[in-house]
Amino acid sequence: xxxxxxxxxxxxxxxxxxRKQIKQVIWILIFFIIPAFILWGSITYLTTRRKTAxxxxxxxxxxxxEFSSYVELAKILYLLNYGYSYPTKVNPQQIESQAWQFxxxxxxxxxxxxxxxxxxVIQKIKEIFSPRGKxxxxxxxxxxxxxxxxxxxVFEESLRRILTTEKVWDKxxxxxxxxxxxxxxxxxxxxxxKIGYILISYEKIxxxxxxxxxxVKKFYEENKEVFKEEPKVKIRYLFIPQQEYSKxxxxxxxxxKNTQDIATLSKKINLPYKETKLLTASSPIEGIGWxxxxxxxxxxxPKNSLSKILAVNNGFIIFEKIDEESARIPAFxxxxxxxxxxxxxxxxxxxxxxxxxxxxxxxxxxxISDLKVIAKNYNLEYKETKPFKYHDYxxxxxxxxxxxxxxxxxxxGEIIPKTFLLSKGCYIIQIKQITEIDKKKxxxxxxxxxxxxxxxKEFIQRLKFLSQLExxxxxxxxxxxxx
Numbered sequence: 013x014x015x016x017x018x019x020x021x022x023x024x025x026x027x028x029x030x031r032k033q034i035k036q037v038i039w040i041l042i043f044f045i046i047p048a049f050i051l052w053g054s055i056t057y058l059t060t061r062r063k064t065a066x067x068x069x070x071x072x073x074x075x076x077x078e079f080s081s082y083v084e085l086a087k088i089l090y091l092l093n094y095g096y097s098y099p100t101k102v103n104p105q106q107i108e109s110q111a112w113q114f115x116x117x118x119x120x121x122x123x124x125x126x127x128x129x130x131x132x133v134i135q136k137i138k139e140i141f142s143p144r145g146k147x148x149x150x151x152x153x154x155x156x157x158x159x160x161x162x163x164x165x166v167f168e169e170s171l172r173r174i175l176t177t178e179k180v181w182d183k184x185x186x187x188x189x190x191x192x193x194x195x196x197x198x199x200x201x202x203x204x205x206k207i208g209y210i211l212i213s214y215e216k217i218x219x220x221x222x223x224x225x226x227x228v229k230k231f232y233e234e235n236k237e238v239f240k241e242e243p244k245v246k247i248r249y250l251f252i253p254q255q256e257y258s259k260x261x262x263x264x265x266x267x268x269k270n271t272q273d274i275a276t277l278s279k280k281i282n283l284p285y286k287e288t289k290l291l292t293a294s295s296p297i298e299g300i301g302w303x304x305x306x307x308x309x310x311x312x313x314p315k316n317s318l319s320k321i322l323a324v325n326n327g328f329i330i331f332e333k334i335d336e337e338s339a340r341i342p343a344f345x346x347x348x349x350x351x352x353x354x355x356x357x358x359x360x361x362x363x364x365x366x367x368x369x370x371x372x373x374x375x376x377x378x379x380i381s382d383l384k385v386i387a388k389n390y391n392l393e394y395k396e397t398k399p400f401k402y403h404d405y406x407x408x409x410x411x412x413x414x415x416x417x418x419x420x421x422x423x424x425g426e427i428i429p430k431t432f433l434l435s436k437g438c439y440i441i442q443i444k445q446i447t448e449i450d451k452k453k454x455x456x457x458x459x460x461x462x463x464x465x466x467x468x469k470e471f472i473q474r475l476k477f478l479s480q481l482e483x484x485x486x487x488x489x490x491x492x493x494x495x
Contacts, residue, residue: 067112067489069119079111082118086110088170091160099254104323105305112489116481117177126183128175133168136175184477187469194461198454200402201461205419206445208396209409210371210387212364212438214357221359223352231355232344238354239347243339244290245310248274249331250283251299257328264321264330272318274332290337300324306331364438368431371440375427383427383442396444410434419443 065073086107090098121127141152156162162170232239252260260281267280278285288297293307300306303324310333313319319331344351371386380386387394397407402416409415415432422428422443432439481487 065490067487069485069487071486074115079115082111082114083107085114085170085173089174103325112487113478114173114177116478116485116487117180118173119485120481121176121180124180124183126176126179128172128179132175133172136171137168181474185470185473187466187473189462189465189469193465194458195454197465198457198461199420199449202401202449202454203420204399204401204445204447205443206397206399207406207409207419208383208394208442208444210383210390210392210394210440211408211436212367212392212440214360214364214437217360217363217437218356221356221363223355223359225348228348228352228355229344231358232347232351235354236341239350240341241337241339242292242294243311244292244337245307245333246288246290246335247297247306247310247331248285248287248334249297249329250274250278250281250285251324251327251329252283253327268318268321268330273316274318274330277318277330287334290335300329303329311336361433361438365431365433368438368440372429372431375440376429380427381425383440386440399445399447409439410436415439415441420446422446 064076066076066079067074087098089110090102090107094101137152138147141148141155143151153164156164156167160167252264257264260283264281267277271277271280274285286299291297291307291310293304293311295307296302297306303322306319306322306324306329309319309322310331313333315333315336317333319329319333321328321330367390371390374380375386384394386392395408397409400406402420405411406415412432412434415434418428418430418432419441424443424446427440427442432441
């Protein structure tokens with residue numbers, strides 16, 4: 013099982029901060045008033061099943077008790093970033109993901125003999141607690157005692173471990189940024205273009221495309237996987253908001269021991285239940301949203317059985333699996349209309365592309381420099397857009413990375429020598445205008461763009477590095493604690 017990706021909140025911070033600031037961001041919020049340090053139970057089995065295994069590395073079983081130290085380290089990290097409000101901004105899955113990252117990074121540090129000295133810890137503490145350029149010892153102890161509720165030894169050792177992971181990142185994450193990359197990103201954010209285009213519309217072609225049943229059946233036989241339906245599951249569930257869970261969790265656990273179905277449990281704890289339609293592994297759950305871990309569990313447990321309590325966004329869920337359907341390929345008669353529609357769409361695309369390429373060839377052979385001329389020859393409508401940037405939705409055309417690349421690498425007046433098959437049909441494009449960048453402004457903002465690229469590259473490298481560490485230490489994470 014692969015580690016979950018680094019969370020979007022970390023990425024967004026990286027994009028906004030300078031490189032030097034990135035390394036210091038986890039310490040910034042400690043200057044604010046941080047209420048009492050409370051390690052709330054984001055992973056319930058860590059407090060209830062201390063002797064269970066949550067994963068293994070090279071045959072070594074990682075117990076919940078062992079893993080809990082990494083969970084607490086992750087919570088300290090988020091506490092320093094967000095203050096006491098971090099449980100409302102960080103869900104349990106994010107904490108667990110960060111804990112596994114700490115586990116891997118600290119194993120790598122041990123293997124590579126990467127250490128943080130007492131002097132380095134002291135220096136970092138001085139950086140944090142020197143608001144006026146001088147270390148404030150009294151303030152340091154007040155923060156630990158009254159805001160973090162931690163003794164100095166615990167805080168300093170946690171700090172040492174976090175600094176150790178930073179050293180691992182520094183050793184293995186190296187990025188280079190070329191001047192061309194900086195200029196390219198600046199252009200994408202600032203240049204504007206305007207195009208003229210002709211569209212060979214699928215809608216207009218549709219009437220000219222006919223398919224018979226024999227063709228449709230042949231298409232179905234040759235593309236059966238296209239019609240394959242995913243496995244489906246149906247659940248009946250209770251959703252418990254996060255603030256409500258702490259009030260009823262003891263009663264809930266007690267009632268679960270003697271309850272076999274959600275309807276009965278619903279009455280016992282006085283909470284309404286909901287029932288879903290048949291869901292695939294990628295379906296959102298009504299009232300909850302995307303919850304892949306819930307659906308993964310739903311597919312793995314027997315029918316008519318209850319799940320364990322699972323953390324989801326803003327709360328917890330427990331459910332009963334009430335129905336399921338296996339993956340299947342429907343018979344031709346069941347999907348005949350769909351097969352006919354798909355075949356017609358395929359033929360429309362082929363027809364539009366063929367005509368588009370014929371037009372491009374004629375443009376090149378006759379050296380036509382105005383798209384309006386060829387549009388008139390083929391009785392096609394010519395249109396022009398308003399100015400747009402690289403990442404913008406193009407009026408009348410849509411979004412297409414390939415098209416944007418071709419436009420912004422082209423020249424004013426150029427008819428791009430290829431067709432573009434998009435949702436409405438086949439497009440032929442002429443570049444009408446491309447603005448030049450403000451060179452003075454670019455020089456002023458160049459460093460900001462360089463740092464943005466560095467942050468993006470570091471983010472990607474970190475993901476790859478974590479994946480490599482997972483393989484190096486043969487890490488297997490259990491979806492459910494094992495005895």
